[in-house]
Amino acid sequence: MLHRRQALVDRLPDPHLAAGQADVRVGQRRRVSRNVGCVEGRQELLGHRHRAGYGALVVEHGTTLATRPRAWQGGDVTTLPAAGLHADALVVDTHVHGPRFVPQPFRSLYRLVNRRTMPADLGFDVLAASGVDVVVGTAVGDPVVTRWYGRDAWHAVLTQIDQLVAEIMSVGGSVALDVAAVRAAHTTGRPSLVLGLEGADAIGSDLDRLDELHRLGVRTIIPVHLGDNPIGTTSLPWQRYVGPLPVRRSRRLGLSSFGRSFVERANRLGIIVDVSHADPTTTMAIVEASTAPVMASHSGARACDDFARYVTDEEARAIAGTGGVIGLWPYFHRGRGVRSLDTLLGHARHLVDLVGARHLCIGTDMNGVPGLMDGYRGEADLSVITEGLLRIGLAEADVRAILGESFLRVLEAVTGHE
Template sequence: MKMNGRRYGIAAALAVLLLAALWTLRPGLTPAEAEPTPEEIAARIHKSAIVIDTHVDIPSFFGSALYDPGLRNAYPVQVDLPRMREGGLDAAFFIVYVSQTERGAVGYAEAASEALAKFAAIRRMTDIQYKDEIGLALDAADVRRLHGEGKRIALIGIENGYSVAKEPALLDFYYDLGARYFGLVHNGHNDLSDSAQPQEKFADKPNEEGGEHDGLSELGRAMVARANDLGLMVDVSHASRAAALDAIAASRAPVIASHSSVHALRPHPRNMTDEEMLALKEKGGVIQIVAFDEYLHDVPEEKKAARRDLAVSLGLTSLDAFFSADAETKSKFVAGVAELDAKWPRATVATLADHIDYAVKLIGIDHVGIASDFQGGGGIEGWSHAGETANVTIELVRRGYDEEQIAKLWGGNQLRVMEAAEKARKAK
């Protein structure tokens, strides 16, 4: 009996193993679910996270037949609604940029006119042309609401405080038009701030070390205070190191660097030093690492000179000129740039991720974001237009960032700063 019982036990065990084996061989079933690929994880992230690009430039005729944001446009357009949908880009700060010119009544008037044209163009897109597809967000709650409705989201940032001249009341006016961050300066000192890339013809004093104001001017400090009062985020990209540190210290709300990269990896005046990034973190702010070739790696002077010469030879000496050029001229420029990129390759999404990695290790995942600077010189191999946005996410997944971390990088951190600026607002 003892032997028979043992045989019975062995037979039962074998039967269980056989049934298990047969179960795993049923059609459509596998012993274990396959690990999702980085592409699958990225697709999942883009369905749930709010993906925000904090810097997209536009020409003054944005919203016209020359640049219809509802259509898939040819180069030099890098951001339109079809590409935003294709790349999983939910939101973008469209930029009211004004060029730096001679300070004085004429220059101030021209800057204000240029700014108003861009405000009007953005509002035309969101309020008239494509109001069923994209909405204007005026606060973080609007961003979340519009995302929940399945719409693309437009936000507005100002680049170059030259557009406010010496009139703080203009800042109130621009806020009422929808501006939600205020970039103090661009290339060339202005009345508010020293620039990271000064141009002597746009400075009241020669650009000796120390700049014109040794950082922020008193008017600049007053503008930072007024921005805080309005609930308008202060942006220190393009500011000199002294001006950036001044603005961070002066602001009572967190500050952003809307499109900068890491100076330790690429020593460029436009990139932020460890000191600046640590100060930004201390104030609760965010640096948005930007996909701008020259800020991510060294670009030979020979290539830069050849690209400038190509643009000049084709009459493409401004952003508006690029957009209004005929198809043949654009084609020649694209072909010429492709030849230069073949000889001297552009930075890649991996290079961008290197800068993100460095910033995250230095100041933490809560203080880093991502920007393109599309249509203002941005664009790298793998992220050359909004339709390729998911490629950045895929690279971050491959590097071990989890879904929560990537959601912070792509927009969560920016929304936190936006909410903090809103809380700092004082009644007018």
């Protein structure tokens, strides 16, 4: 554990926060203004900063709270609350993809189109040094990906599952079927993979394929991805990501009768239904139909930004009402998403105030997006989010919940056992 903590400290932009970020503490607990809401660029809310000598004097409402100490000289990394907490917590990224989920040469072509913004493809070998203990690794069953495999969609999904399993095994990790397996792996310092599927198009009209996916280890499914399907309708078709292209909706918005049967079967099997990408009508119908917690693994607050991929306050309360979780998502591309850490923290503050930290998680969409927020390029920067959550005044227990414990609570509730 000690070498892991040292690696995390080395990866922080500055052991005592980067320029312009104040370390405001009373004892070991940070305090900042809680009047954050959905505001971007909260330097004004955090007070005026003045540089002098070796540290930064922090003044809030005319009162000196703390001075930033001199550069860290080694020793116990728990003197750095964010690094120590991130290293000690059980950290779960609730939505990632493997580095090969889009086959070549199509992956390279996609990268060429987005060459100015697209982050590097990352393998699971980055997890340990980044302090990430568990990833929900998702295959994609939507035609936006499966068409490039040259085979039917079902076999494209099976190929991706094989890739994900091989990737976690290559770094000494294992596939976790429940929370007990996650915690057992964590005690030995090994990463875990919880298998997921994004876009259930590949099951067609055959619900027995849900049983097959469960047998293979899949524990989370996003029914609807970038296009409408027989289950439900999407919040943002792929054409709208590309530009103002025409979109022909193939059916009435919302969850179909087949979709309700899908939710019932997933509940019975112990598979989490993930409403990321579903439109509000579909989301609310899934919440109503589900007898188990529902999640939105990578999303945001629509009250902060009217982006169709984010959940409304009504949806957020409904998801939380099932016992579920909503994932903070560091996506930014073509002016949509969270531009900076401060923007992401605004979403976090709003959702914490609305539903509580026990209903939040973090889903980064590693390898799955053409752009990310400023200052975040991959799992190695996840500790920056940890620092930010502390900076906006969240208690350590709340930060631990967001980092992983909230998702594990949902996984335990849905799979039916620890």
